[in-house]
Amino acid sequence: MFLFTSQLSRTLGVRGTLLLFVNYYVTARILRAVTPAFGRLAAVEARLEGEYRAGMGRVGRESEEVAFYNGGSRERDILWRAYLRLIKHINSIYKIRIAYEWTEDYVIKYLWSAAGYALIAIPVLLTRKRNIGIQTGVDEKKTDNQVANRTETYISSRRLLLSLADAGGRLMYAYKDLLELAGLTTRLYTLLSGLHSLKPLPVPQGETGDTVSLSRVDVGVPANVGVPLVLVRDLSLSLRPGEHLMITGSNGVGKTAVARVLAGLWAAQGQGKVRRPGGRKGVFVVPQRSYMVVGTLLDQIIYPHTYAQFVESGMTEDELMSILAAANLAYLPSREGGWSTRKEWRDVLSGGEKQRMGMARVFYHRPSFAVLDECTSAVSSDVEGQMYEHAKSLGITLITISLRPSLMRYHTQLLTIAGDGKGSWTLSQVGTAEERMGMDREILAIEEKLAEVDGWEKRVKELTKELSAEEA
Ligand SMILES: Nc1ncnc2c1ncn2[C@@H]1O[C@H](COP(=O)(O)OP(=O)(O)OP(=O)(O)O)[C@@H](O)[C@H]1O
Numbered sequence: 001m002f003l004f005t006s007q008l009s010r011t012l013g014v015r016g017t018l019l020l021f022v023n024y025y026v027t028a029r030i031l032r033a034v035t036p037a038f039g040r041l042a043a044v045e046a047r048l049e050g051e052y053r054a055g056m057g058r059v060g061r062e063s064e065e066v067a068f069y070n071g072g073s074r075e076r077d078i079l080w081r082a083y084l085r086l087i088k089h090i091n092s093i094y095k096i097r098i099a100y101e102w103t104e105d106y107v108i109k110y111l112w113s114a115a116g117y118a119l120i121a122i123p124v125l126l127t128r129k130r131n132i133g134i135q136t137g138v139d140e141k142k143t144d145n146q147v148a149n150r151t152e153t154y155i156s157s158r159r160l161l162l163s164l165a166d167a168g169g170r171l172m173y174a175y176k177d178l179l180e181l182a183g184l185t186t187r188l189y190t191l192l193s194g195l196h197s198l199k200p201l202p203v204p205q206g207e208t209g210d211t212v213s214l215s216r217v218d219v220g221v222p223a224n225v226g227v228p229l230v231l232v233r234d235l236s237l238s239l240r241p242g243e244h245l246m247i248t249g250s251n252g253v254g255k256t257a258v259a260r261v262l263a264g265l266w267a268a269q270g271q272g273k274v275r276r277p278g279g280r281k282g283v284f285v286v287p288q289r290s291y292m293v294v295g296t297l298l299d300q301i302i303y304p305h306t307y308a309q310f311v312e313s314g315m316t317e318d319e320l321m322s323i324l325a326a327a328n329l330a331y332l333p334s335r336e337g338g339w340s341t342r343k344e345w346r347d348v349l350s351g352g353e354k355q356r357m358g359m360a361r362v363f364y365h366r367p368s369f370a371v372l373d374e375c376t377s378a379v380s381s382d383v384e385g386q387m388y389e390h391a392k393s394l395g396i397t398l399i400t401i402s403l404r405p406s407l408m409r410y411h412t413q414l415l416t417i418a419g420d421g422k423g424s425w426t427l428s429q430v431g432t433a434e435e436r437m438g439m440d441r442e443i444l445a446i447e448e449k450l451a452e453v454d455g456w457e458k459r460v461k462e463l464t465k466e467l468s469a470e471e472a
Helices: 003-035 038-061 063-068 072-126 143-197 255-263 298-304 305-313 317-326 332-336 351-365 381-393 404-410 435-472
Strands: 212-223 229-239 246-247 273-275 283-286 369-373 397-401 413-417 425-429
Touching: 003 063, 003 143, 038 063, 038 072, 038 143, 038 246, 063 072, 072 305, 229 255, 229 425, 229 435, 246 404, 255 283, 255 317, 255 369, 255 397, 273 283, 273 332, 283 351, 283 397, 283 413, 298 305, 298 317, 298 332, 298 351, 317 332, 317 351, 317 381, 351 381, 381 397, 381 404
Parallel strands: 246 397, 246 413, 283 369, 369 397
Antiparallel strands: 212 229, 212 273, 413 425
16 A cells, blocks of 8 residues: 555645545544444354354263253253354344445445545646646657656556555455454453463472371362352361271262362362372372263273373283273173274263273272272162272272261271361271271161161051051
């Protein structure tokens, strides 16, 4: 544009050039007044598209649960609304864009050309001698030459004007693209600033030794703003290898929160200190919800190891087989067609099988400490017991989060979180092996009696019915 303007100014003279700049100014004002907020529109479009895609992903992931609840039409309704919101927005952008592009084309193609022709005409109309033209020194007396000069000036100016309009159009397109880029950048900026405002993962105070210990630690939900919610106050405990801990308490009292602090996902609140053995062999957590990785059957057991790490570890497939046997999953390789079978394991394996696979991972990695967060709730008691005994025989110290009293027998310490709103807790020894056996027997007896409760209730009802019939 600068080049074309400077070329044109040679033809137009000072007044013409000034008027050309007035034209630029007026055009810029008009276009600025009619330019929609393309940046904001692009940011909203990106957000709506994100919501829609997240909804699609959620339905894909949770399809079975949705089907069990017969929630298909409800989900379709939610997705349909998200889709309509997106489409409505995209359509409104198209309408705005069409109106804007028409205006822009009209202004740049027609207004600029009209203004340009008027400007070219000014010297012709206003100059008395009419000796305009970029070629000077031509013999003015020769009329033919004058006509030729004017024609040449007109044609070159016209070309310059067309090129100028073209350059102006490109500039406006670039401006529009820049606005859209700014919108997307704003969205990315929001995401990144959200990530940056997250508190960094806690730096472990000590990742040495073979002991897990919490010393005067407050466990609470981290808050980016405001005061964090403290679930357990002033918690102190120390676990050496072989000292198995069971954490219990009602739902939502903060059992998993303690596991998160132990695993280093949440920082300990207050002035407390967390110590645990470092490295991969340190604390391994098996979460409440089973996770199946994309990949082969073998990948499920060795996760988060890669195949290369598995080979490097020197472990054989026979050893993997015995790991699966310890988790009561020995039938899987033959049933599924071998170690390298790829399937959607999340859907293929049952709830209990997925939980047992979680335990197989513990046996494979053999960490010093394993936090088992209600990860055997869908496994039958006998297999659960076998897996606990096997983990202990591998030298793994267990930190179990559970509401099942029957699991107490595998532990030496019991942490009970009160959930009284004050963050109270108690830590007690579960007892000697003999005492634990006694407790086991008592638990089994109670569990057996509990299993009979339904039958007794049924009998009471029958008797009541018979009595009321006799009285009548
Ligand atoms: N990421 C989070 N953001 C906000 N609140 C959370 C978060 N995680 C947990 N909480 C809250 O902290 C409390 C304790 O949660 P936690 O998962 O530790 O409970 P829990 O004792 O393991 O329960 P359950 O036995 O049901 O598994 C709950 O009230 C929960 O809503």
